[in-house]
Structures are given as structure tokens and as C-alpha cells.
Amino acid sequence: MRVASPKALIFDVFGTVVDWRNGVASACADLFSAREIDFSPLAFADLWRAEYQPAMERIRSGNRGYVRLDVLHRENLDIVLAKTGLENRIEDAERDALNHAWERLPPWPDTVEGLGLLKADHLLAPCSNGSIALMARLARFAGLPWDSILGADIAGNYKPDPQVYIASVAALGLRPDEVMMVAAHNDDLFAARECGLMTAFVCRPNEYGPEQKTDLAAESDWDLIAESMTGLAGLLKH
Amino acid sequence: MRVASPKALIFDVFGTVVDWRNGVASACADLFSAREIDFSPLAFADLWRAEYQPAMERIRSGNRGYVRLDVLHRENLDIVLAKTGLENRIEDAERDALNHAWERLPPWPDTVEGLGLLKADHLLAPCSNGSIALMARLARFAGLPWDSILGADIAGNYKPDPQVYIASVAALGLRPDEVMMVAAHNDDLFAARECGLMTAFVCRPNEYGPEQKTDLAAESDWDLIAESMTGLAGLLKH
Numbered sequence: 001m002r003v004a005s006p007k008a009l010i011f012d013v014f015g016t017v018v019d020w021r022n023g024v025a026s027a028c029a030d031l032f033s034a035r036e037i038d039f040s041p042l043a044f045a046d047l048w049r050a051e052y053q054p055a056m057e058r059i060r061s062g063n064r065g066y067v068r069l070d071v072l073h074r075e076n077l078d079i080v081l082a083k084t085g086l087e088n089r090i091e092d093a094e095r096d097a098l099n100h101a102w103e104r105l106p107p108w109p110d111t112v113e114g115l116g117l118l119k120a121d122h123l124l125a126p127c128s129n130g131s132i133a134l135m136a137r138l139a140r141f142a143g144l145p146w147d148s149i150l151g152a153d154i155a156g157n158y159k160p161d162p163q164v165y166i167a168s169v170a171a172l173g174l175r176p177d178e179v180m181m182v183a184a185h186n187d188d189l190f191a192a193r194e195c196g197l198m199t200a201f202v203c204r205p206n207e208y209g210p211e212q213k214t215d216l217a218a219e220s221d222w223d224l225i226a227e228s229m230t231g232l233a234g235l236l237k238h
Numbered sequence: 239m240r241v242a243s244p245k246a247l248i249f250d251v252f253g254t255v256v257d258w259r260n261g262v263a264s265a266c267a268d269l270f271s272a273r274e275i276d277f278s279p280l281a282f283a284d285l286w287r288a289e290y291q292p293a294m295e296r297i298r299s300g301n302r303g304y305v306r307l308d309v310l311h312r313e314n315l316d317i318v319l320a321k322t323g324l325e326n327r328i329e330d331a332e333r334d335a336l337n338h339a340w341e342r343l344p345p346w347p348d349t350v351e352g353l354g355l356l357k358a359d360h361l362l363a364p365c366s367n368g369s370i371a372l373m374a375r376l377a378r379f380a381g382l383p384w385d386s387i388l389g390a391d392i393a394g395n396y397k398p399d400p401q402v403y404i405a406s407v408a409a410l411g412l413r414p415d416e417v418m419m420v421a422a423h424n425d426d427l428f429a430a431r432e433c434g435l436m437t438a439f440v441c442r443p444n445e446y447g448p449e450q451k452t453d454l455a456a457e458s459d460w461d462l463i464a465e466s467m468t469g470l471a472g473l474l475k476h
Binding site for chain 1: 306308361363369370371372373374375377378384385386387388391392409410411412
């Protein structure tokens with residue numbers, strides 16, 4: 001694969017850079033254990049994540065003004081607790097604490113080394129639907145060497161709305177064709193390409209666990225296709 | 239001095255964290271030498287900086303929509319070249335290159351060690367009038383360990399407009415009284431205090447050179463008053 005060298009790389013984070021499923025499940029496991037709740041933490045994490053797109057869609061569609069993902073996560077937690085019949089088992093303060101699980105997600109094993117390699121030659125920033133507040137704390141927890149935090153908060157909207165990619169590129173003072181979007185999700189890359197960005201697919205076949213059905217392979221001729229962040233760094237060196 | 243421990247520190251950058259005057263003068267000296275221009279680089283840096291407040295004031299007053307500081311710096315460079323009679327000596331491409339001098343400013347000698355100490359216990363972010371594009375590149379050049387970049391670009395306006403402090407605090411998911419503004423400029427701290435932030439004055443008596451007349455001392459009972467960034471870190475440890 002040959003590609004013009006991007007000046008900056010911007011990243012999807014949940015699933016691409018960090019393992020949200022096991023991170024959230026781990027926090028749920030601690031709480032459920034303390035409260036003697038018999039519910040699968042991984043199943044709970046999946047249910048919580050399932051409310052993610054519908055909540056953002058209300059904002060993307062214009063039915064609700066922009067609110068940060070931290071707020072949506074907290075609202076979605078209430079929804080999932082009600083759906084699972086656990087609403088009387090978890091106090092408000094515990095819910096607030098559990099909501100911070102999204103700030104303490106483990107990086108994939110190749111993430112920190114890969115970002116370190118990539119940082120030598122490129123500006124690096126998340127272009128995530130997570131807020132600046134969330135992404136800044138997550139970066140400290142996971143050791144992510146971002147140069148700035150871009151994404152939803154910069155744009156006041158959620159991916160895949162084009163404004164999120166456009167505002168993130170503009171914030172770096174670059175043209176879209178100077179920036180590469182890195183994601184484990186084909187739909188994210190289709191949207192970024194539509195805005196004129198270069199694209200890199202990093203395959204994360206276990207993001208949704210062993211039963212994952214989506215995004216198991218590149219669905220287009222993305223500029224780069226890699227199996228890991230270190231692999232991506234290798235491709236960009238050549 | 240006693241102060242509640244802030245969760246985040248946000249910083250003025252030009253003058254407080256980095257030495258804009260010697261940094262810009264150094265870039266000017268290189269160019270003037272190559273072009274055999276006999277003009278004091280320090281005097282030119284001072285003239286360039288003198289256009290800073292008037293340019294921002296047109297935006298703060300509502301007479302012009304928000305444009306990034308990079309654009310204002312470039313416009314101001316043209317103004318100063320005309321005022322100094324050098325407009326026919328420096329090509330457009332050289333002006334564009336010189337404008338990047340603001341991304342390559344040396345930190346004060348205590349800055350990097352001080353920020354490193356402060357980062358252990360606090361979120362750190364610039365709350366500067368510099369753009370994300372400018373601040374991200376400056377951070378790489380000077381080794382500034384920011385957790386994110388906040389300030390004018392987040393707010394779409396320039397300090398001391400209250401919105402810049404308010405938007406920066408909100409982006410961190412914190413209340414104003416959980417955040418401390420750090421600046422070498424009393425007027426910056428007056429504006430931040432008005433928004434409910436804690437305040438720290440770090441004295442930089444040579445920002446404008448040996449003839450500096452302003453900001454030689456704290457002009458109010460700021461929550462903390464320090465002689466250096468390492469000194470500030472010491473005060474926050476106690």
C-alpha cells in the first residue's frame with residue numbers, strides 16, 4: 001500500500017484505541033459484586049453500549065441540542081438499569097461513580113507502543129464522540145499521548161455527522177487531505193472519506209467479544225489497512 | 239497561603255509558560271540576517287506583539303467574527319512590515335514561514351519541570367488566546383505536557399471575554415471553583431476570578447525585556463503567588 005504521508009492522524013477511540021467492553025464490564029463486576037447482584041457484567045456493558053447510537057441519533061437528527069457524551073452515558077445507565085430490573089439495587093451516587101468507568105478503559109495491547117511510534121512524525125488527536133472531559137481523563141489512565149483532544153465537543157455534534165471530521169481537521173490548521181482518520185469501524189471511515197480525509201482501518205475483531213459479526217474486515221479500499229496500531233506505524237514508515 | 243486543591247490548572251501561555259519575545263525575535267533575526275535587513279529583532283517582536291490586543295479587540299467587541307490567532311498574527315505581520323518600511327523586503331512565503339515562529343517559542347527555564355510536577359495531581363490545559371493548531375505544535379516544540387488544549391478556539395472568542403474561561407472549565411466537566419487559572423498577567427486573573435475560578439500569579443518580570451513596567455507584582459490577593467512554575471508546584475503540594 002502507498003499513501004501520501006499525513007501530517008496528522010485522528011482516531012476513533014472506543015473500540016479502536018481502547019477496549020470499552022472489558023473496561024466497562026470490569027467496573028460493573030466490582031459494583032455488582034459489592035451489591036451481590038447476579039448479572040453478567042459483559043452483558044450489562046453490551047446493553048449500556050447498545051443505547052449509545054440511539055441517544056446520539058436524537059442529537060444528530062436535531063431533535064435535541066448537543067449535550068456531552070458523559071450526560072448521555074449517565075442517562076443510558078438509568079435506562080439499562082430499568083430494563084434489567086436493577087433500578088432499585090444501585091443508588092444515584094453509585095451510578096455517578098460507575099459512569100466514570102468510561103474514563104478508565106484499558107488500551108489494546110498494541111495501542112500505547114503504536115501511538116508512541118506514530119507520534120514521532122505526526123500530530124495525534126482523538127476524533128471521538130467522547131467529550132474533552134472524558135477523553136482527557138481516559139488519556140491519563142491509558143497513557144495515550146494525544147497532542148490535543150478533538151471530536152464531538154469541538155463540533156457540537158456526533159460522528160458520523162460530517163461537521164465532526166471537518167471541525168477536527170480545521171482545528172489542526174490543516175486541509176482534509178493532510179489528515180488520516182484511523183478507525184476500527186468501516187462506517188466511520190466512509191464518513192471521513194466523504195469529507196476528504198485519508199483513511200486507515202485497524203481491525204479489532206474482539207471489540208464486541210468472540211461473537212462479533214461486524215467490522216471483521218475492511219469493507220473498502222481504505223488508504224491503509226492494519227491489524228494493530230504498531231502495524232499502522234510500520235505501514236506509515238514505508 | 240492556603241487554598242483548596244484545584245482539580246485542574248489552566249494556563250495563560252504567551253509570557254506565562256513560554257518566552258514569546260525572545261522566541262519571535264530569534265526567528266526574525268534569522269530571516270533579517272538572510273535578507274541583510276538591519277532592524278532590531280527584539281524591537282520587531284515588540285511591534286508585532288503590540289498589534290495583538292487591537293486585533294483581538296475587534297473580535298471581542300463583535301465588529302468581526304471569530305478567526306483564529308494564526309490568522310490575526312499573519313495579518314499583524316503585514317501591518318508591522320508596512321509600519322517599519324520593510325514591506326518590499328520580505329516575500330509572502332517568507333511571511334507565512336515567519337508566522338510559524340509563534341509555534342516555536344522557548345519555555346521559561348522552570349516551565350517543563352514545573353508542569354511535570356503539577357501534572358501528577360492535576361489536569362493541565364492551556365487557556366490561551368492561541369489556537370488549538372498553534373498550541374498543539376508549540377506543546378510539541380517546548381515539551382508542554384497538556385492533557386488537552388482549551389482556550390479561545392473552544393470558546394470562539396478571546397480572553398478576557400468571560401466565555402473563554404467558562405467554556406474551558408465546562409470542557410473539563412468541572413465547576414469554576416474546582417479550576418485554577420495560572421497567569422503572569424493580573425488582568426487575566428481578574429477576569430478568571432470574576433468567573434469563579436481560583437487564581438495563581440506566576441511573576442514573569444522579563445516577559446517584555448528589562449524595561450518591563452507592567453505585571454511586576456501581584457495586584458490582588460490571588461489564591462497563590464509564585465516566582466516560577468516549580469514554585470507553584472511546591473505551593474500546591476502543601
